[in-house]
Amino acid sequence: MSIPIDTFFLDPKFEGTLQQKIQRMISEGVLSARFPPGAKLPSSRKLAAHLGVSRITVTLAYSELVSDDYLIAKGRSGYYVSPTAPQRTRFDLPKTAGRDSVDWNRAIGQRYSNQIMPEKPVDWRTYPYPFIYGQADEKIFDHSNWRQCAMQALGKREFSIVTADSYERDDPELVKYIALNTLPRRGIHARPEQILITMGAQNALWLSAQVLLNQRRTAAMENPGYPGLRVALNLARCNVVSVPVDKDGMQLDALPGETDVVFTAPSHHCPTNVTMPLERRHALLEMAARHDFLIVEDDYEFEMSFLNPPEPALKSLDEEGRVIYVGSFSKSLFPGLRLGYMVGSETFIHEARALRAAILRHPPGHLQRTTANFLSLGHYDALVARMGQVYRQRREVMQTAIARCGLQTAGVDVSGGSSFWMKTPAPIDAQDLAAALKQRGVLIEPGHVFFEYPEDGSRYYRIAYSSIESAKIDAGITIIAETIDGFRHT
Amino acid sequence: MSIPIDTFFLDPKFEGTLQQKIQRMISEGVLSARFPPGAKLPSSRKLAAHLGVSRITVTLAYSELVSDDYLIAKGRSGYYVSPTAPQRTRFDLPKTAGRDSVDWNRAIGQRYSNQIMPEKPVDWRTYPYPFIYGQADEKIFDHSNWRQCAMQALGKREFSIVTADSYERDDPELVKYIALNTLPRRGIHARPEQILITMGAQNALWLSAQVLLNQRRTAAMENPGYPGLRVALNLARCNVVSVPVDKDGMQLDALPGETDVVFTAPSHHCPTNVTMPLERRHALLEMAARHDFLIVEDDYEFEMSFLNPPEPALKSLDEEGRVIYVGSFSKSLFPGLRLGYMVGSETFIHEARALRAAILRHPPGHLQRTTANFLSLGHYDALVARMGQVYRQRREVMQTAIARCGLQTAGVDVSGGSSFWMKTPAPIDAQDLAAALKQRGVLIEPGHVFFEYPEDGSRYYRIAYSSIESAKIDAGITIIAETIDGFRHT
CATH class of the missing domain: 1.10.10.10 (Winged helix-like DNA-binding domain superfamily/Winged helix DNA-binding domain)
Structure with a gap:
C-alpha cells in the first residue's frame, strides 16, 4: 500500500x-x-x-x-x-470521562490555595511599560554562553552525571564552586557538607521552616516582608510574629525574646530595599546568642549591589553557627532556572537534605551542571557586572523621572537592587491605581501582599526596572503620575 | 604594567x-x-x-x-x-568559621533523616555487574535528539518562556502534549487544568499525601511497596495501613473499609512487578465507591510493557473521579530529569498546585520545554520502542541465566519492566548476600527496604537489567549463584 x-x-x-x-x-x-x-x-x-x-x-x-x-x-x-515502528496502545475513552462524584470538600485533607500571593500577569511582555519585578531581561542575559554551557553539560562526557538519579546528592562541581568562589564574596566559609542546593530561595525558606519549626515554636518575620516566606511559615504551622521594619531594617526592640527562629533579608529587604547597617547586624547576633534563637538570612539579591559593595552577610559575622544562609540564582541568572542554595551547620543541612529527598530527590542534574559550567568559566561574574551597569543606568533614569514627577518613594536603597518602593498620596489605594494603570499599559505591583494585614499596605506599591528598557521609563513614570493626578481630581 | x-x-x-x-x-x-x-x-x-x-x-x-x-x-x-572588568568583593573569613555552639538536638524542630531508604552507591558505574534499578542506560538513550531538543528550547524564540518565573503555572506545550498524546494511551481523558507537572513521581506522591491526608486520616499502601511512598505518608502524619500483595497485586480483602486513600501501583507493582488483572481493578473501584475512599495510582513504568500491552489504567476505568493518576519520565527518559505528572479532579489539582508553588514554584521551564519538544517530534516513542527491544532481549538472557543457575524468582511479571524480584534460599540474608557480592563486583538490591517490617523482607532481593549489558548478565548471575552456594557451605 x-x-x-x-x-x-x-x-x-x-x-x-x-x-x-x-x-x-x-x-x-x-x-x-x-x-x-x-x-x-x-x-x-x-x-x-x-x-x-x-x-x-x-x-x-x-x-x-x-x-x-x-x-x-x-x-x-x-x-x-518500519514493521517495528513505534506504536501507541490506545484505549477507548470512557464515556463518563470528566464526571466527578467525589465530595472534594470532604476529600481534601488540607487546603493550600487560600494563601495571599502576588498576582503576576503571565502576559507582562505584551505591556509597553512593565515595571514588573523578578523576571529575567533577555536583552541583558548572556544567551550564547549559557547555551554553550548547557551543551557542554549534555555532552557525552558529563551525560552520566547529568542524567543519573543522584538520590539525595548534589552536583559536587556546583557545590565546590559555590564554596570556593561564591560564598567567600560574602565572607562565608563553608564545607561542602554544609551546603544544600535548593529549587530556588522559596524552596530553601520552606525547607528551613519545616526543619526548624513546629506547632509549639515561634518564628519572626519582617512586616512588610516576602509573601512566599509567610506562606512557608504558615505551612510549618508555627506561631508567626511580625516585626516592623524601619530605614535600617528589622526593628530589634520589637523582637520577642521567646522567638525560636528569625527570618530576615538584612542586605536588601523585600520589599523596601533597605539595608541593615553593621551595628544592627552585630546587635541581632548578640540577641540571638542571648535568647538562643536561630537566624535564617535571605540574601536573594546581593549580586545586584551596584551602588555600594554589599555589607558583609550576617552569616560571615556568625561565630556560633546560628545563621542559616539562603542564596539564589533567580535574580542573577533567571528565575525559571529554579536554583538556589543554603548554608548551615551540618546537622541542619543533613535534615534539610533528607526532607528534600523525600519531596523531590534533588534539583535536576543538567541544570546544576550547566550552572557550574557558567560559573566556573567566568561568564557569571561578567553577566553580573553587565547587569549592574545596565541597572545603574536604568536606576538613574528612574530616579530622575520619579523626582521630576514628584512621586513619593517609601524606602531608602543604598546598595542597588532592581526596584523602588513607593507610596501613593492619601487616600489612593494602590490596587485601584494598579488596575487603572494596567488599562494604560503600565504594570506596577500593589504592596498589600507584603503586609501581615493587607490593609496596612493599601497605599504602597513597587516599581522595578529589571524588565523595562531605559527608553520606556520616563514615559511610564509620567503615566503613573498622571493617573495618580486623575485619582486626586475625581 | x-x-x-x-x-x-x-x-x-x-x-x-x-x-x-x-x-x-x-x-x-x-x-x-x-x-x-x-x-x-x-x-x-x-x-x-x-x-x-x-x-x-x-x-x-x-x-x-x-x-x-x-x-x-x-x-x-x-x-x-578592562577598567570595568568584573570584580569580586571579598571579605576576610572570620577566624571562628566552622565553630558551632548551637544545641542542634534542641534546635531541630522536626527530623527527617530517620527514614529507611534504599542505599544506592553513587559509583555503581565502576562495578562490572551493576544489577541496579532505575538508572538511565547511556547506550540506549537518544542522546543527539535530546541535545537538539534542549538547544531548541534554549533558542531565542523560546528563551522567554523557558527562563521566566511562571509562578504556579506549567509549560502549556508539555501539558497539552501529555493530555493529547500520552494519557490517551492509558485510556485517560483529561483537560489541562486536571494535569500538574511534578518533580518526578516522588514529588507527585508527596503532594497527593499532603493534600489528601492529615493526622485523623488513614492511608493504605502495598506491603512490600515503594519506600519513597512510605516516607511521603509518614510526612503526612496519617495512619498507614499495610496491605499484603499476592500474584495479582494488592489483596483487597485485607483493605480496611475506613481507609481514606489507597496508594497502589497496579500495572507494575514495586518491587514484585506483578500486574493487577482487570477484574481486581474493577473490584477495587467498586470498593472505593462503596466505602468512599480515593485511589492514587502510581503508573511509573507503563512504557516498559514490552511483553504484553499494559492493562488499562485504573484511572481509565474510573467513572467517579476517585482516581489520581501519577506518571513519570524517570524510567522512559532519565531520572536526573526529575519530571513527572499527575492527573486528577480540578479541585485536587488546584490544591496540589498551590502547595507546589509554596515549596518550589514550578519545575524548571527549560526541562519542561525540552521534554515537550522531544515528545512532540516523535523521539520519545522511538526511544521507548528501542528500550523495549533492548530490555526484551536482556530479559531473555536474564531468564535463561536465572533458570540455568537455579535461582529462585519471587514475583511473576507479565508486562515487562526492568527487573526481577528474587528470594534467597533460607536462611541466607539478602543484605549479607549483597555485601558479599559487592566484593566480587556485583551490585544487587536487598529487599528489606520495601517492607513495613524490614525483617519480613530479609530474604528478598531485586536484580535489574536496565543498566547492565547483555554480555555481562550471564557471568553476573553465575557469581550470584556461586556466592549463594558459598553461603550454604559455610
Whole structure:
C-alpha cells in the first residue's frame, strides 16, 4: 500500500524547523496508525513538490525518521513504514470521562490555595511599560554562553552525571564552586557538607521552616516582608510574629525574646530595599546568642549591589553557627532556572537534605551542571557586572523621572537592587491605581501582599526596572503620575 | 604594567576545551585581583608559545574575554584587563568559621533523616555487574535528539518562556502534549487544568499525601511497596495501613473499609512487578465507591510493557473521579530529569498546585520545554520502542541465566519492566548476600527496604537489567549463584 500524497499536509500548529515539521507529520501518522507498518511513503521528490519545500529537506527528514525506526529505506524502491515502528496502545475513552462524584470538600485533607500571593500577569511582555519585578531581561542575559554551557553539560562526557538519579546528592562541581568562589564574596566559609542546593530561595525558606519549626515554636518575620516566606511559615504551622521594619531594617526592640527562629533579608529587604547597617547586624547576633534563637538570612539579591559593595552577610559575622544562609540564582541568572542554595551547620543541612529527598530527590542534574559550567568559566561574574551597569543606568533614569514627577518613594536603597518602593498620596489605594494603570499599559505591583494585614499596605506599591528598557521609563513614570493626578481630581 | 608570562599556567583541574581553560585561567586571574585593571596581557603569539597551544586558540579565548569585558583590545598595542572588568568583593573569613555552639538536638524542630531508604552507591558505574534499578542506560538513550531538543528550547524564540518565573503555572506545550498524546494511551481523558507537572513521581506522591491526608486520616499502601511512598505518608502524619500483595497485586480483602486513600501501583507493582488483572481493578473501584475512599495510582513504568500491552489504567476505568493518576519520565527518559505528572479532579489539582508553588514554584521551564519538544517530534516513542527491544532481549538472557543457575524468582511479571524480584534460599540474608557480592563486583538490591517490617523482607532481593549489558548478565548471575552456594557451605 502506498500512502496517498494528499494525506500529507503541514499542520500550522507544528513548531520547529521545516524538517522537524515533516518529521512530526510522519511520526504522528505512524503513531496514530494512519500510516500502517509496510506502507510506502511518497518519493522525496514527490513529497517535496507537494509540500512546496526543497527535496533535501524531505530527504533529511526521511533519514532522521529511519534512525528513529519510523521508516525503513529499501534501496531504490524508496521508504516504507518500519514493521517495528513505534506504536501507541490506545484505549477507548470512557464515556463518563470528566464526571466527578467525589465530595472534594470532604476529600481534601488540607487546603493550600487560600494563601495571599502576588498576582503576576503571565502576559507582562505584551505591556509597553512593565515595571514588573523578578523576571529575567533577555536583552541583558548572556544567551550564547549559557547555551554553550548547557551543551557542554549534555555532552557525552558529563551525560552520566547529568542524567543519573543522584538520590539525595548534589552536583559536587556546583557545590565546590559555590564554596570556593561564591560564598567567600560574602565572607562565608563553608564545607561542602554544609551546603544544600535548593529549587530556588522559596524552596530553601520552606525547607528551613519545616526543619526548624513546629506547632509549639515561634518564628519572626519582617512586616512588610516576602509573601512566599509567610506562606512557608504558615505551612510549618508555627506561631508567626511580625516585626516592623524601619530605614535600617528589622526593628530589634520589637523582637520577642521567646522567638525560636528569625527570618530576615538584612542586605536588601523585600520589599523596601533597605539595608541593615553593621551595628544592627552585630546587635541581632548578640540577641540571638542571648535568647538562643536561630537566624535564617535571605540574601536573594546581593549580586545586584551596584551602588555600594554589599555589607558583609550576617552569616560571615556568625561565630556560633546560628545563621542559616539562603542564596539564589533567580535574580542573577533567571528565575525559571529554579536554583538556589543554603548554608548551615551540618546537622541542619543533613535534615534539610533528607526532607528534600523525600519531596523531590534533588534539583535536576543538567541544570546544576550547566550552572557550574557558567560559573566556573567566568561568564557569571561578567553577566553580573553587565547587569549592574545596565541597572545603574536604568536606576538613574528612574530616579530622575520619579523626582521630576514628584512621586513619593517609601524606602531608602543604598546598595542597588532592581526596584523602588513607593507610596501613593492619601487616600489612593494602590490596587485601584494598579488596575487603572494596567488599562494604560503600565504594570506596577500593589504592596498589600507584603503586609501581615493587607490593609496596612493599601497605599504602597513597587516599581522595578529589571524588565523595562531605559527608553520606556520616563514615559511610564509620567503615566503613573498622571493617573495618580486623575485619582486626586475625581 | 605587563603581566609576566610565567604567571600563566593551565591548572589541570580546569575542565572543558583548551580555549575554555585559557579563558578560565585569565578570568580567574582578573576576578581574584591578581591581574588588575589596565594590566597588559602577553601577545597571543607569546602566550601560545608559552602554553604550547596554537595561536588561534589564544586569539579566540582573548576575543571571548573581550566580549565578557574581562579584557579590552587596544588596536595594535594588544590586550589589557578592562577598567570595568568584573570584580569580586571579598571579605576576610572570620577566624571562628566552622565553630558551632548551637544545641542542634534542641534546635531541630522536626527530623527527617530517620527514614529507611534504599542505599544506592553513587559509583555503581565502576562495578562490572551493576544489577541496579532505575538508572538511565547511556547506550540506549537518544542522546543527539535530546541535545537538539534542549538547544531548541534554549533558542531565542523560546528563551522567554523557558527562563521566566511562571509562578504556579506549567509549560502549556508539555501539558497539552501529555493530555493529547500520552494519557490517551492509558485510556485517560483529561483537560489541562486536571494535569500538574511534578518533580518526578516522588514529588507527585508527596503532594497527593499532603493534600489528601492529615493526622485523623488513614492511608493504605502495598506491603512490600515503594519506600519513597512510605516516607511521603509518614510526612503526612496519617495512619498507614499495610496491605499484603499476592500474584495479582494488592489483596483487597485485607483493605480496611475506613481507609481514606489507597496508594497502589497496579500495572507494575514495586518491587514484585506483578500486574493487577482487570477484574481486581474493577473490584477495587467498586470498593472505593462503596466505602468512599480515593485511589492514587502510581503508573511509573507503563512504557516498559514490552511483553504484553499494559492493562488499562485504573484511572481509565474510573467513572467517579476517585482516581489520581501519577506518571513519570524517570524510567522512559532519565531520572536526573526529575519530571513527572499527575492527573486528577480540578479541585485536587488546584490544591496540589498551590502547595507546589509554596515549596518550589514550578519545575524548571527549560526541562519542561525540552521534554515537550522531544515528545512532540516523535523521539520519545522511538526511544521507548528501542528500550523495549533492548530490555526484551536482556530479559531473555536474564531468564535463561536465572533458570540455568537455579535461582529462585519471587514475583511473576507479565508486562515487562526492568527487573526481577528474587528470594534467597533460607536462611541466607539478602543484605549479607549483597555485601558479599559487592566484593566480587556485583551490585544487587536487598529487599528489606520495601517492607513495613524490614525483617519480613530479609530474604528478598531485586536484580535489574536496565543498566547492565547483555554480555555481562550471564557471568553476573553465575557469581550470584556461586556466592549463594558459598553461603550454604559455610
